[in-house]
Amino acid sequence: MNQLLKQAISTLIRMVLLLVGVSMVTFLLVISSPIDPIDAYVGAESNVSQEQRDNIAEYWGLNNPPVERYFTWLSNLIKGDMGTSISYQKPVTEILGSRFLASLTLMAVAWLLSGIFGFLLGVMSGAMQGSIFDKCVKALCFVLSSTPTFWIGLLFLMLFSVVLGWFPIGLSVPIGKLSSEVTLLERVHHLILPAFTLSITGISGIALHTRQKIIDVLKMDYVLFAKARGESKWTLIRRHGLRNIAIPAITLQFASISELFGGSVLAENVFSYPGLGSAASAAGLKGDVPLLLGIALCSVLFVFAGNLIANLLYGILNPQIREGGKLG
Amino acid sequence: MRKRITLLFILATLSLSALTGCMGNSNNNEETVTPAPESSSSISQDSLVISIGSEFADGNFDPCTGSGTLGYDLFHTSLLKITTEVKTECDLATDYKVSEDGLIYTFTLRGDVKFSDGQSLTPEDVVFTFNTAKVSGSSVDLTMLEKAEVTQGNKVQFTLNKAYSPFTRTVALLGIVPEHAYNDTYASNPVGTGPFKVKQLDVGQQLIVEPNEYYYGTQSQFKQITFLSIDEETALAAAKSGQLDLVMVNPEYAKETVNGMHIVNIKTSDNRGFNLPTAPETVNSAGETVGNNVTSDPIVRKALNIGISRKEIIDNALNGIGTASWVRFEGLPWANEEPGLKDGQVEEAKALLEEAGWIDTDGDGIREKNGLKCEFRITGRTDDLQRYNLAVALSENAKPLGINIIAEALDWSTCKQIGRNVPTCIGTGDYSFIDVYNAFHSSFAGADVVNLSNSAMYRNPTVDGYLDAMLAATSEDEAIELCKKAQYDGTTGANVDFPYLWLVNIDHTYFVRDGLDLGTQRIHPHGHGAPVIQNLNEWTLTN
Numbered sequence: 049m050n051q052l053l054k055q056a057i058s059t060l061i062r063m064v065l066l067l068v069g070v071s072m073v074t075f076l077l078v079i080s081s082p083i084d085p086i087d088a089y090v091g092a093e094s095n096v097s098q099e100q101r102d103n104i105a106e107y108w109g110l111n112n113p114p115v116e117r118y119f120t121w122l123s124n125l126i127k128g129d130m131g132t133s134i135s136y137q138k139p140v141t142e143i144l145g146s147r148f149l150a151s152l153t154l155m156a157v158a159w160l161l162s163g164i165f166g167f168l169l170g171v172m173s174g175a176m177q178g179s180i181f182d183k184c185v186k187a188l189c190f191v192l193s194s195t196p197t198f199w200i201g202l203l204f205l206m207l208f209s210v211v212l213g214w215f216p217i218g219l220s221v222p223i224g225k226l227s228s229e230v231t232l233l234e235r236v237h238h239l240i241l242p243a244f245t246l247s248i249t250g251i252s253g254i255a256l257h258t259r260q261k262i263i264d265v266l267k268m269d270y271v272l273f274a275k276a277r278g279e280s281k282w283t284l285i286r287r288h289g290l291r292n293i294a295i296p297a298i299t300l301q302f303a304s305i306s307e308l309f310g311g312s313v314l315a316e317n318v319f320s321y322p323g324l325g326s327a328a329s330a331a332g333l334k335g336d337v338p339l340l341l342g343i344a345l346c347s348v349l350f351v352f353a354g355n356l357i358a359n360l361l362y363g364i365l366n367p368q369i370r371e372g373g374k375l376g
Numbered sequence: 377m378r379k380r381i382t383l384l385f386i387l388a389t390l391s392l393s394a395l396t397g398c399m400g401n402s403n404n405n406e407e408t409v410t411p412a413p414e415s416s417s418s419i420s421q422d423s424l425v426i427s428i429g430s431e432f433a434d435g436n437f438d439p440c441t442g443s444g445t446l447g448y449d450l451f452h453t454s455l456l457k458i459t460t461e462v463k464t465e466c467d468l469a470t471d472y473k474v475s476e477d478g479l480i481y482t483f484t485l486r487g488d489v490k491f492s493d494g495q496s497l498t499p500e501d502v503v504f505t506f507n508t509a510k511v512s513g514s515s516v517d518l519t520m521l522e523k524a525e526v527t528q529g530n531k532v533q534f535t536l537n538k539a540y541s542p543f544t545r546t547v548a549l550l551g552i553v554p555e556h557a558y559n560d561t562y563a564s565n566p567v568g569t570g571p572f573k574v575k576q577l578d579v580g581q582q583l584i585v586e587p588n589e590y591y592y593g594t595q596s597q598f599k600q601i602t603f604l605s606i607d608e609e610t611a612l613a614a615a616k617s618g619q620l621d622l623v624m625v626n627p628e629y630a631k632e633t634v635n636g637m638h639i640v641n642i643k644t645s646d647n648r649g650f651n652l653p654t655a656p657e658t659v660n661s662a663g664e665t666v667g668n669n670v671t672s673d674p675i676v677r678k679a680l681n682i683g684i685s686r687k688e689i690i691d692n693a694l695n696g697i698g699t700a701s702w703v704r705f706e707g708l709p710w711a712n713e714e715p716g717l718k719d720g721q722v723e724e725a726k727a728l729l730e731e732a733g734w735i736d737t738d739g740d741g742i743r744e745k746n747g748l749k750c751e752f753r754i755t756g757r758t759d760d761l762q763r764y765n766l767a768v769a770l771s772e773n774a775k776p777l778g779i780n781i782i783a784e785a786l787d788w789s790t791c792k793q794i795g796r797n798v799p800t801c802i803g804t805g806d807y808s809f810i811d812v813y814n815a816f817h818s819s820f821a822g823a824d825v826v827n828l829s830n831s832a833m834y835r836n837p838t839v840d841g842y843l844d845a846m847l848a849a850t851s852e853d854e855a856i857e858l859c860k861k862a863q864y865d866g867t868t869g870a871n872v873d874f875p876y877l878w879l880v881n882i883d884h885t886y887f888v889r890d891g892l893d894l895g896t897q898r899i900h901p902h903g904h905g906a907p908v909i910q911n912l913n914e915w916t917l918t919n
Binding site for chain 2: 082083084087089090094095096097098099100101103104106107108135136137138146147198202205206209210213217218219220221223224226227317318319320321322326327330
């Protein structure tokens with residue numbers, strides 16, 4: 049029990065350090081980026097007088113030294129105030145709150161899709177190494193992993209929404225419909241294309257790794273022995289293969305959460321999906337420090353949680369690691 | 377052992393059910409939802425779906441923090457309004473007076489105006505609006521306003537801290553908010569006196585508006601209008617999907633065709649050109665180089681202005697879409713086209729340069745004078761490809777003149793920072809004639825000034841005189857007349873001194889559903905294509 053507590057505390061400390069570190073780096077990057085927040089706010093070439101520009105800078109505290117600005121932000125954060133977004137003119141917590149759920153749904157679905165499809169494709173093509181199917185999967189994975197998400201998104205949009213008309217052209221709800229009338233089915237319908245787009249890049253990574261792993265496993269002595277006992281290929285994979293490739297697949301799947309977050313920025317923009325990703329790009333383009341910091345913290349927590357779950361799952365799935373933990 | 381197998385089993389089942397669940401849904405939807413897109417706008421004539429950029433779905437409709445300053449507020453109206461000829465006329469006010477010294481503006485309010493919640497407009501609301509906007513730290517520039525107060529029941533009096541004739545424009549571009557309904561959530565839930573009110577806002581996705589039944593002007597024919605927030609790159613795809621009635625697109629797409637829609641190009645006062653620093657190179661107090669030894673020669677500036685071909689530049693940089701223009705205020709009432717200019721006069725430009733001593737002595741195609749090469753850098757901001765394209769096209773176009781212009785792409789902050797030494801591609805053009813003052817007045821010409829106002833460092837005492845008189849004018853007609861004189865008064869002015877090299881006014885391009893009439897559009901200001909909705913309540917759809 050004591051051990052568990054210790055571990056929990058050390059995890060917590062690491063998380064806090066990570067949050068502080070990331071917020072500092074993000075802050076530094078934003079303030080040294082060549083974006084003038086006043087320009088972004090009033091429009092680059094508006095006829096707003098220099099006097100009013102000074103007023104704006106003072107109002108938003110843009111003239112204070114960076115260190116002071118950072119610590120003001122930090123001390124407000126500790127009090128639970130994440131500041132006000134310059135570009136949306138709303139409290140950051142409000143923006144994050146309204147967008148987090150949308151992003152979470154999108155990413156969760158995409159994450160599941162990429163995990164399942166990737167794993168299945170990987171196992172199958174690994175088992176049938178050298179076959180036409182394997183070659184096709186491999187080629188597809190190489191193409192997909194080298195394709196940018198937004199391009200896939202545009203392609204899907206053209207094909208499925210414009211040409212075939214199966215899916216809506218964007219948004220998370222039907223055009224012009226009051227929210228009280230929007231059904232769950234409609235929400236799901238709007239989620240499919242962005243989620244599928246987002247899962248695409250994840251699929252190739254998981255599939256290629258799983259494929260390689262299963263090929264390795266199939267070369268093992270115990271597999272040879274099992275073959276000798278007369279086990280068929282698929283029984284063999286089920287009994288010896290899946291279990292051995294589960295751990296790397298799970299690690300990879302949880303590690304891909306960070307990539308997922310990156311991908312969501314692009315996918316959400318293409319599909320006008322109102323999540324954190326589209327807010328992040330807006331904040332970045334407008335030099336909106338409080339909002340960008342808020343989103344950065346959110347994503348850190350997200351990725352950190354992903355890695356933590358992967359660590360915990362190791363222990364559950366693999367007794368060797370669990371034992372190791374006890375010894376240490 | 378067993379535990380692990382159970383867990384794996386659970387994981388597998390979960391994932392499988394999720395998979396089939398999703399697949400099932402997609403199949404269902406193919407059948408049930410497909411017909412919807414076709415019907416959404418073509419069958420029901422009482423609603424419109426349009427896409428004109430993402431700003432509407434951000435939910436910031438508070439005039440006090442800068443919404444509507446470009447003159448297309450859907451929810452609010454102002455004391456004055458800007459007409460299709462870009463003049464001002466009374467809107468919420470019935471008349472107004474300006475004191476002799478230009479310091480006191482007194483507006484009389486209409487008595488019959490109600491906000492969209494049914495409450496009457498009061499002079500206190502007007503005062504509240506101006507006082508709130510003044511301290512909001514936003515793009516509403518009220519630095520000239522000393523105080524606003526209610527006098528004699530239905531009159532509002534503004535006292536300025538300096539004579540400022542464009543104040544009428546400031547007033548016309550600030551929507552009036554109700555004091556009784558103004559709170560923290562006002563920005564996404566405005567209660568105004570304008571033609572529309574918010575029906576629903578899905579932040580980041582869409583804004584749905586409906587007519588405000590209390591509006592005192594023309595009521596919209598449509599029961600509902602939806603503004604979609606669509607990425608610019610996907611706007612054309614959206615147009616092709618047939619679900620929209622109006623889509624703003626990049627002008628490059630003007631040659632595409634979409635079934636059931638036609639292209640509408642609308643002229644704008646959104647110009648593009650380069651500042652040509654009129655002062656020779658010096659170092660300012662911050663240690664930065666300002667001024668430019670080549671462009672400070674008036675002959676070089678004139679030769680460029682008459683020698684290049686604006687049409688060729690537009691063809692090369694903008695696929696031929698845009699209106700060639702050599703004056704800064706093209707299309708606005710205060711533009712002065714005198715004494716006229718014909719460009720593409722390569723030979724005349726060459727002769728001018730030769731006569732001024734700019735001669736190519738070493739045969740490298742670039743002229744020299746006293747050992748100084750006729751050569752300078754120009755920049756185009758990296759986040760706007762159009763501007764870099766213009767810079768490159770200009771550079772090519774100036775080569776035959778023997779002037780070597782080196783085009784570079786730099787980030788906007790740097791472009792601005794070095795702009796008084798290295799000309800950069802700028803764009804202006806809004807509904808306030810303060811732009812004329814900002815363009816040419818010598819108070820911005822100093823070596824230490826670091827904003828875009830008069831980045832050409834232009835100094836002309838006669839022009840300054842007209843501009844000072846313009847600020848002190850007590851009527852718009854008088855002020856606009858003085859704005860024109862500052863450009864050319866028959867002998868001198870910016871139109872013959874050429875502190876800038878203006879090239880083109882950008883067009884705004886839309887795909888519009890056949891049968892949708894956009895009414896009479898006032899020339900669009902600088903900014904994106906959103907100004908098309910300036911008269912949304914007057915749009916009509918006929919089949």
